[in-house]
Every structure is written in C-alpha cells, then in structure tokens.
Amino acid sequence: MVKSYIKFLQFILFFVFSSLLSGNIHAQCAGDDGGLTVCDIPNLANRSINLYAALGGTPTAGGTWSDDDESGGLDANTGVLNAHLIRQSKTYRYTYTVNGAAGCTDNSSVVTVTIGGYSGVASNSTQCSANITFNLFEAFNGLFLGPQDYGQWYDNTTNKKVDPVINISELEGDYGFTYTIPAIGTCPEVSSTAVITVVRAPKAGEDINLSLCGSDGLSAYKNFDLNNLLAGQDPGGTWRDGNRISTGELTFAGDRFVDIEKIYDRFGEGYYYFGYKVLSQKPICPDDEKVAWIRLEKKLDFTGATVTVNSDICETEIPTANYSVTIKKGPAAIPNGAYYVTFQVSGLNGRTEIASANFNNGTLVFPINPNYFQDVGTYNVNIISIYKTNSLKICANIMGNLSDDLIIYPLPDLDNAKIAQTTTCQNQGALIQISDAVKIGDGIYDLTYNLSGDNQASGQIARVTFIGGNASFTLPPNLSPNPGNAVITITNITHVISQCSNTANVSGAIVIKHIPYTAALRMQIKNVCFEEPVTVSLTGLGALTDISLSYIVSDNTTSTPLTINLLVSGGNASFIIPSTSASNPGSYAVYIVNLTDNKNGCGVNLSNLSHSFLINAIPAAPSAAPQSFCKVDDATIANLQPNGAQYKWYISETATTPLDPAYVLQSENYYVKETSAAGCTSPATMISVTINDPAAPELNSEGSGFCGLDNPTILDLTNRTNSPASVVWYDAAANGNLLPSTTPLVQNGRYYGFDFSDATNCISEKSIEVVVSLTNCDAPENLFIPDGFSPNGDGVNDVFVIPDIDFLYPDYVLEIFNRYGSRMYKGFKDKLGWDGINYETSGISNGVAANGVYFYVLHFNKDNKPPRQGRLYLNR
The missing domain is CATH 2.60.40.1940 (Immunoglobulin-like)
Structure with missing residues (x-):
C-alpha cells in the first residue's frame, strides 16, 4: 500500500514537472500540451495510461485522440494508451482535438510520451543443428510480455553484433546471445541474455552414388561396401534396402555389403536405392538418413539393326x-x-x-x-x-x-542412243542391242517399246542393265510369229530403282526367218531289259532332210542335253540312246528339247514332245533266314517268310513248279525266288526249316493217387511228372482251359498234361491223360466218431458226420437205428450226414427224430476191417 502511494506521488510530481517544462501553455478548449515518460514497460499500470490526465490546463472533455506517429498503442475513443502494444522504444505524439466548442482559439493539444526500452524475458533454448538457422527471438519466454523491436543482438562469445537469425548448422554446445535496447530520455538501456544450447544433428553424409554398365561385367562388385556411396557420414549408421522390390542383399542389421552383379542378374538395369540412417543421440534432433543410388544400365546391342x-x-x-x-x-x-x-x-x-x-x-x-x-x-x-x-x-x-x-x-535420257539391226528365227527371241546412250548412268532400267512391220506390238516392257551407255535384251519369241521384217522403237525409259521416267525415241530393224514345221512329229520307244539297246523312232518330219536334234534322257534327275545330227528320209529318222545315258534299270523319259533345220539354222523348242520307257531290272535273290515252327501248329508254305504274290517256294534250286501254299512243312530245305512285275525272276535263296515237337510228359511211379486230406493241387500233379519245370495242364485234350498250379485236384478228375519248351516256344502235340483219385489215404488206428449232435438250425453241429471218412474209407456205409431197432438213416460217400430226420421208417413223429440216444453201425469196407458199433445222443 505504501509503495503504491509513493508511486502515485512520483507520478503527480512527474506530471507537474512535465507541465512546467512544456513550451506551449495555452488556456484552450483542448487544454495545454503535456508529456510523460514510461520506463517500466511491463508494469500492468502501463497497459492503461490516461492521456487526458496528462493534458495541462482545463481541457474540455469529449474530444478525439489521434496516434500521430502510429505507435499502435492508443485507443482513439478513450484516450487510453497501452504501452504493452508499442513495439519500439522512442518518443510518440498523441493529439487531442475538441471540435465545435464556442470561443476556442486553438482546439488541439499534444501529449508527448517517451517509451523506454523493454528487452523481454529471455529463456534458454535447445536447438538441433539440423535446423540450420535459429531466430533468437524464439528464445524469449512466452509467459511474459514479448520484447520490443529494433533492438540489437550481440554474440556474447565474440561481442559482435549479429542478426536475429543465426546459422547453427556448425555449432555444438552452449552459446549466449544478448538482446539490447539503448537508453532513451530518462529510461536506461535494457538487455536480456538467452543461452542457446545446440545439439549436433546426426549426419548421414552426402550421397556420391554409383553408375555402372552391367553388360561390361560386375565381378569386381560382388562384395560392394555401400559406405562408398557416401561422404562425410557419421559412423555407426545402418543401411536399408530402399527399393520397391527388395534386392535381398541386406540380410542382417549392420549389413552394408551387396552383390551388385547378383542384383543385375536378378533384376536387370535400373536405379537401386539404399538408405543410410544415423540415429540421434538426443531427442531434440531427428534421425538423419541419406538415400544413395546405384544406377545399372544394360548395353544395347544394335548388331544387325x-x-x-x-x-x-x-x-x-x-x-x-x-x-x-x-x-x-x-x-x-x-x-x-x-x-x-x-x-x-x-x-x-x-x-x-x-x-x-x-x-x-x-x-x-x-x-x-x-x-x-x-x-x-x-x-x-x-x-x-x-x-x-x-x-x-x-x-x-x-x-x-x-x-x-x-x-x-537424275532423269534417264536416251538422246543419241542407237539400236543395231538384228536377225532371228520365227517364234524365237531376237537380241536387241543398244549403244551410245551416253546420258544414261549405269544401272537397271525398264524400256517401253513398240513393234511395227510384219510383226506388231505396243506397250511392251523390257528390263535392261546399262553399263557404259550399252545395254541389250531379248525380244520375246511370241513377238516374232511371222517371218519378214519389223521395226522396234523405244518410247520410254524408267530407272527401276528410283522409278524416274522419261520419254524416248530410238528405233532399229529386225529380220525374221522361217522355223521347221513339227506339228506332225511323233516319237516311239519300246521298253527293254537291262543292258539292251534303247531305240528312238521319229516320224512326221515332213520335207526336212538334215536336222540337229537336242534331247534329254531323264530319270527324274537333272540330265545334260545330248545333240545328234540326223539325216531324214521320207519324214522318218531313228537313233540309239547311248548306254551311258541310261545305265541302270529304272524308269526313263526322252524329251526332245530342240529341232534345228541345219539348212537355215532355225530351230524349234519342243516342250511337249516326250516318251517314257522302262529298263527292267532283274530282282536280287530274296533275303530269307532259317525258320522253325511248332508241329502242333501244322505250318504250311504260306507261313514261310518272305511271302506275297511275288514270291514262290520250291523244293529244289532247279525246280520250276512252285510248292502249293497248303503244303505242310517238314524239317527240310526250301528255295524261294522273286518274280518282278515285268516277269523277271531272281536267283533262288535256300533256307532250312525245323519242325519242333516236345515229347508228351510221363507220370512217375507215384501215380495219380492222392489223399484228399492233403488238399492236393495241380502243382502236386506236376511234381509227379518227368518234366515238372515245363509241363502245363488243361481240362480237355483239345481246346481246353489252362489250369493254374493252385487249382485243387478233385476226385476222379481228368487232367491233360502237355510239355512246353522255352527254347522253341512250342507245346507238345501229344499229351498225357490222368484220372486223379483222392482216396489214397492211410487209415488211422482209432477213427474219431462224434457221440452226439444238435440239429436245431443254429448252424452249429446241426448234422451228424464223421470227419474225413470220405477220404479214409471211400466205400463206407453208415446206418443209424433208434432204440427199437428201426433204421433211421443210411449214408455213404458224397452223401450229406444225418440231420435228425427219419428217412427209413414211416410213422415216427412225422419223420423228425426225438431227442435221445441212437445207435450206429459203420461198415468200413476196406482192408477187411470189421464194422464198428456205437451210440450217439441227439439233443435239439
């Protein structure tokens, strides 16, 4: 309270003192000019300074205020000044104006206010060097009024002025910076010092990158250290694969080696990115990562392009x-x-x-x-x-x-060119020769020409090659059908490659002679045997007397034309083909290529006159080998190889009558010959024929008797033959079924054994027939006979039977009697045992035997063994 009062007195004294210092004291409606100084800027009282109270004299209320120097702190409606809003320490003027008051000689007054400096409340700041720059004004404590503008920052280390924004990229540690606002009027200089702590940011370095031609070989880069892609990096960082599809080369934390050759082989050319990250030691700085790349390019091969x-x-x-x-x-x-x-x-x-x-x-x-x-x-x-x-x-x-x-x-030009006169034969080509075409460059040209005279044509095209101004072409034979004279005229020339064309006018004469008449010409050639002469006969030669003939003997291969001079008599001529032109058997044809009248030298090309003939070959002796057959197959001549209509078989080399195909083969020699379609017969080939027939198997001394109790099979029967390794068994002597070795033997069964030879693959023609007996059993001294049974239909012991008796005593007879001596049942081999039904005595319980004791008599009928009597008990 006391302090507030003292400050109030100081304000009054300051106000009075300022009034006394005023240079303009007027008793006016707006009062007198006034002034004040504000040094303690952050004081809350300085947020509402009443400028009206700073006016001298007796100002009239209700006037208006203006901020003459735009301090920004005045409320023009109330005249209240807020020093906290003024951003610069200096002296400001504020004018109070009263308008419309009567009798006022001067209606405005000025209050001059000096605003002292305020440097704010500094606060220490920690920054990361990665931020590069730092604005020192950011170091002020935001809980307090901010500092004024237009002060000066100083680096406490160098005592030099610095700009508010400093470069911290290379700093590390604590640095002091002081913000100072100079004294003004009675207000002293003020300063605030901030300590900036700069934490060094991690450095992932600068990328160097790598460019390689994969096609030139990358074996030197199979273990490439990625650290070579950077410069100035901090150690201890880690590499990562930065590609969309991982190369798979970095396989563990801390791995920095990659096989660039393998990357190229797997993925081909392209950019491959790898990131190097260095972790920050303090959270103020972020981790730093630099991504470097490896560029792999593929050599393009334009060979053959x-x-x-x-x-x-x-x-x-x-x-x-x-x-x-x-x-x-x-x-x-x-x-x-x-x-x-x-x-x-x-x-x-x-x-x-x-x-x-x-x-x-x-x-x-x-x-x-x-x-x-x-x-x-x-x-x-x-x-x-x-x-x-x-x-x-x-x-x-x-x-x-x-x-x-x-x-x-250039355009082709035939000016001054010449065509030499030429002579040809009717329907034959004429050689047209052009010379002195000095304006024509060497090359290929198309000539358009016309014919006039005894042969006429227009718009014909000939392709020629000019060399040194000379060229030639052959007039087609179809353009000279008439003997006589003709004129050829070239009307146009076109360069083939460029199609550059130009008109022309070059002419030359053609003389055309008669050719031989051959419409009635005919040729005849007879087929011959090998090494016989081949004669060609010609007819229809008309009035010709001396000719030259060119012909080809062809066997579907290229042949050289032969030329022969012939004298013609009565329109006929003949000649023999040299043996060297048809030296082998086969099919030939003679083609008359050209016929020339030796008198005028004109000939005719004959494209349709030909005749075919044969030189028949003698077949070679047939290829045949010794053959063997099974006797059981009844093989005949028709079974011998080779066979077919062209082959005939004989009993001797000199025989002329072939054997009938149904002739049954024996073990002897046979002869085969081949006859060609032309009727030529080959030399004979002899073969030996062997008829194989294994002997039928024989049963050994053990015979065909078995004991059925042993469950004998076909294998047991096989083992009783003289050929157990090769014998096979059937159920019939002919067309029977082959019996497997596991087939059980049956009493009185008939079995047919054949021997089979693996060497000849033949089965014996004859067989052995065996009738099996299964009663060859040794009888036991004490035959087991059951003493009862229970025919109640439960499937257990429903029938009274004596086990194995059919095999032991095949001729036995079993009789069963009731206690009255009446026979109830009589059984023997292959008959079902007694089922408790009376089969012998009528009128006893409708045939069903009652429970009780019954008596049996067993007649063995073997080895003079006496009958056996006993009793049995029936219990249903």
Whole structure:
C-alpha cells in the first residue's frame, strides 16, 4: 500500500514537472500540451495510461485522440494508451482535438510520451543443428510480455553484433546471445541474455552414388561396401534396402555389403536405392538418413539393326520432298521408350544432329531436314549413337554399321542412243542391242517399246542393265510369229530403282526367218531289259532332210542335253540312246528339247514332245533266314517268310513248279525266288526249316493217387511228372482251359498234361491223360466218431458226420437205428450226414427224430476191417 502511494506521488510530481517544462501553455478548449515518460514497460499500470490526465490546463472533455506517429498503442475513443502494444522504444505524439466548442482559439493539444526500452524475458533454448538457422527471438519466454523491436543482438562469445537469425548448422554446445535496447530520455538501456544450447544433428553424409554398365561385367562388385556411396557420414549408421522390390542383399542389421552383379542378374538395369540412417543421440534432433543410388544400365546391342532413309527421289521431286529415318532393331531386344539418336549427314549441307524419338516394338522413326538434300547425288545418313533419354550413357552401346544412302536420281535420257539391226528365227527371241546412250548412268532400267512391220506390238516392257551407255535384251519369241521384217522403237525409259521416267525415241530393224514345221512329229520307244539297246523312232518330219536334234534322257534327275545330227528320209529318222545315258534299270523319259533345220539354222523348242520307257531290272535273290515252327501248329508254305504274290517256294534250286501254299512243312530245305512285275525272276535263296515237337510228359511211379486230406493241387500233379519245370495242364485234350498250379485236384478228375519248351516256344502235340483219385489215404488206428449232435438250425453241429471218412474209407456205409431197432438213416460217400430226420421208417413223429440216444453201425469196407458199433445222443 505504501509503495503504491509513493508511486502515485512520483507520478503527480512527474506530471507537474512535465507541465512546467512544456513550451506551449495555452488556456484552450483542448487544454495545454503535456508529456510523460514510461520506463517500466511491463508494469500492468502501463497497459492503461490516461492521456487526458496528462493534458495541462482545463481541457474540455469529449474530444478525439489521434496516434500521430502510429505507435499502435492508443485507443482513439478513450484516450487510453497501452504501452504493452508499442513495439519500439522512442518518443510518440498523441493529439487531442475538441471540435465545435464556442470561443476556442486553438482546439488541439499534444501529449508527448517517451517509451523506454523493454528487452523481454529471455529463456534458454535447445536447438538441433539440423535446423540450420535459429531466430533468437524464439528464445524469449512466452509467459511474459514479448520484447520490443529494433533492438540489437550481440554474440556474447565474440561481442559482435549479429542478426536475429543465426546459422547453427556448425555449432555444438552452449552459446549466449544478448538482446539490447539503448537508453532513451530518462529510461536506461535494457538487455536480456538467452543461452542457446545446440545439439549436433546426426549426419548421414552426402550421397556420391554409383553408375555402372552391367553388360561390361560386375565381378569386381560382388562384395560392394555401400559406405562408398557416401561422404562425410557419421559412423555407426545402418543401411536399408530402399527399393520397391527388395534386392535381398541386406540380410542382417549392420549389413552394408551387396552383390551388385547378383542384383543385375536378378533384376536387370535400373536405379537401386539404399538408405543410410544415423540415429540421434538426443531427442531434440531427428534421425538423419541419406538415400544413395546405384544406377545399372544394360548395353544395347544394335548388331544387325537396319537404317532406312525414306526415300530416294527423282531430281524433279526435290522442292516438295520430305524425309524420315527408320531404325529397326537387330536380333537383340530393344526396350520401348524414348531415345536420343545422334546422326551425321554427308554432303555439302551435311552436319551432325541429335533427334529424339521413340522405339516402339523394335522400330524408331524420326523426320530429317530436307535442306540436307538439295542436289542430284548420294547422301549418307550415319547413325553415330543411340541412347535412352533417361540413360546416363554408362554403357557404350554396340552400334555396328548403321547407315543408309539417300539417292536423288537424275532423269534417264536416251538422246543419241542407237539400236543395231538384228536377225532371228520365227517364234524365237531376237537380241536387241543398244549403244551410245551416253546420258544414261549405269544401272537397271525398264524400256517401253513398240513393234511395227510384219510383226506388231505396243506397250511392251523390257528390263535392261546399262553399263557404259550399252545395254541389250531379248525380244520375246511370241513377238516374232511371222517371218519378214519389223521395226522396234523405244518410247520410254524408267530407272527401276528410283522409278524416274522419261520419254524416248530410238528405233532399229529386225529380220525374221522361217522355223521347221513339227506339228506332225511323233516319237516311239519300246521298253527293254537291262543292258539292251534303247531305240528312238521319229516320224512326221515332213520335207526336212538334215536336222540337229537336242534331247534329254531323264530319270527324274537333272540330265545334260545330248545333240545328234540326223539325216531324214521320207519324214522318218531313228537313233540309239547311248548306254551311258541310261545305265541302270529304272524308269526313263526322252524329251526332245530342240529341232534345228541345219539348212537355215532355225530351230524349234519342243516342250511337249516326250516318251517314257522302262529298263527292267532283274530282282536280287530274296533275303530269307532259317525258320522253325511248332508241329502242333501244322505250318504250311504260306507261313514261310518272305511271302506275297511275288514270291514262290520250291523244293529244289532247279525246280520250276512252285510248292502249293497248303503244303505242310517238314524239317527240310526250301528255295524261294522273286518274280518282278515285268516277269523277271531272281536267283533262288535256300533256307532250312525245323519242325519242333516236345515229347508228351510221363507220370512217375507215384501215380495219380492222392489223399484228399492233403488238399492236393495241380502243382502236386506236376511234381509227379518227368518234366515238372515245363509241363502245363488243361481240362480237355483239345481246346481246353489252362489250369493254374493252385487249382485243387478233385476226385476222379481228368487232367491233360502237355510239355512246353522255352527254347522253341512250342507245346507238345501229344499229351498225357490222368484220372486223379483222392482216396489214397492211410487209415488211422482209432477213427474219431462224434457221440452226439444238435440239429436245431443254429448252424452249429446241426448234422451228424464223421470227419474225413470220405477220404479214409471211400466205400463206407453208415446206418443209424433208434432204440427199437428201426433204421433211421443210411449214408455213404458224397452223401450229406444225418440231420435228425427219419428217412427209413414211416410213422415216427412225422419223420423228425426225438431227442435221445441212437445207435450206429459203420461198415468200413476196406482192408477187411470189421464194422464198428456205437451210440450217439441227439439233443435239439
């Protein structure tokens, strides 16, 4: 309370003192000018300074205020000044104006206010050097009034002025910076010091990156240290695979080695990114990571590629021609995409240029400036290099010779050319020779010509090659059908390659002679045997007397024409074909190629006159080998090999009558001959025939008797033969079924044994028949006979039987009696045992035997063994 009062007195005294110092004291409506100084800026009282109270005199209330120096702290409606809103320490003027009051000589007064400095409340700040810069004003405590503007910062370490924004990228540790606002009026200088702690940021370094040509081999990079991709990095960082599809090369934390060769082999060319991260030691700084890349490029192979410059023109097309270059890839694949093509054009206007175009499915096309091609001549367009537009040109692509010539052709001109007179035969070609065509360049041309005279034609085309102004072509035979004279005139000439064309007018004479008449000509040749002469007979030669004949003897291979001179008599002639022209058996044909009248030298090409003939060969002796058969198969001549209509079999080499196909074979020799379709018979071939018949098996001394108690099978029967390894058994002597070795033998069963030979694969023709007995059993001393049974239908002991008695005593008879001596049952071999039914005595319980004791008598009928009596008990 006391302090507030003292401050109030100080304010009054200050106000009075300021009033006394005022240079303008007026008794006016707006009062007198006043002034005040505010040094303690953060004081809350300085947020509402009443400027009206600072006016001298007796100002009239209700006036208006203006902030003359735009301090920004005045409320113009109330005249209250808020020093907290003024951002700069200086002296400000505020004018109070009263308008409309009567009798006022001056209606405004000024209050001058000096605002002392305020440097704020500094606060220490921790920054990361990775922020690069720091604004020192950010170091002020935000809980207090912020500092004024326009002060000066000082670096306490160097005592030098600094800008508010400082570079902290290379700093580490604590640094003091002082913000000072100078004294003004009675207000002292004020300062605030902030300590900035700079934490060094982790450094992942600067990327160096790596570019390699994978096609040149990467064996030196199979264990590449990724640290080589960076410079200035902190140690202790870790690498990661930054690719969309992992290369799989970094396999554990801390791994920094990669196999670049394997990456290229697996993934091909491209950018491969790897990130190096260094962790921050303090949370104020973030972790730092630098991503470096490895660029792998593939060498493009343009071997076999072609370049075409479109297109060659005639000199008349120069003003309007446009050109393009087409590059087509060779065998190697070229990816689609954009490429830079560096090319060079020869010629007066030629130079080197770079074009941009796209490869699409192996083809790239780009236009080329027509200014390169302005005169007749040959221009070479050479492709120097081709690279993808995104290529770093790491690989030296294989170019080969990629060039093409563009030719601007002159118009062909036949002025002053000549055609020499020529002579030919009717329907034969005439050689047309052109000379002195001095204005025609060497090359191939199409000539358009007409014929007049005894043979006429128009618009005919001939292709010729001019060399040194000379050329020739043959007039087609169809243009000289009439003997006599004709004139040939060339009317146009066209260069074949360029299609440059020009009119012409060059003529020459043709003389045409008669040819022989051959419409009635005929030829005859008879078939012959091998080594017999072949005679060719000709008829229909008309009035010809002396001819030359060219012919070909053909056996479907290329033959050299033969020429023979013949004298003709009565229209007929003949000759013998040399044996060397038809030296082997086979099918031949004679073709008359040309017939020439030796008197005038004119001949006729005969394309349709031919005749075929045969030189029949004698067949070679047939190929045959010794053969064997099974006797059981009854093989005949028809079974011998070879067989067929062309083969006949004989009983001797000299026999002429063949054996009947049904002749049954024996173990003896036979002879086979082959007859050709032409009736020629070959020499005989002898073979030996062997008829195999294994002997039938024999039963040994053990015979066919078995004991049924042993469950004998076919195998047991087999083992009682003299050929147990090869005997087979059937259930019938003919067309029977083969019996497996596990087949059980049955009493009185009939079995037929055949012997089978593995060596000849034959079965014996004859067999052995065996009737089996299963009663060859040794009888026991004490035969077991049951003493009762229970025929109640439960499936257990329902029938009274004596086990194995059918085998032990096959002729037994069993009789069963009741206690009255009446026989109830009589049984024997293969008869079902007694089931408790009375089969013998009528009128006893409807045939069903009652429970009780019954008596049996067993007649053995073997080995004079006496009958056995006993009793049994029936219990249902």
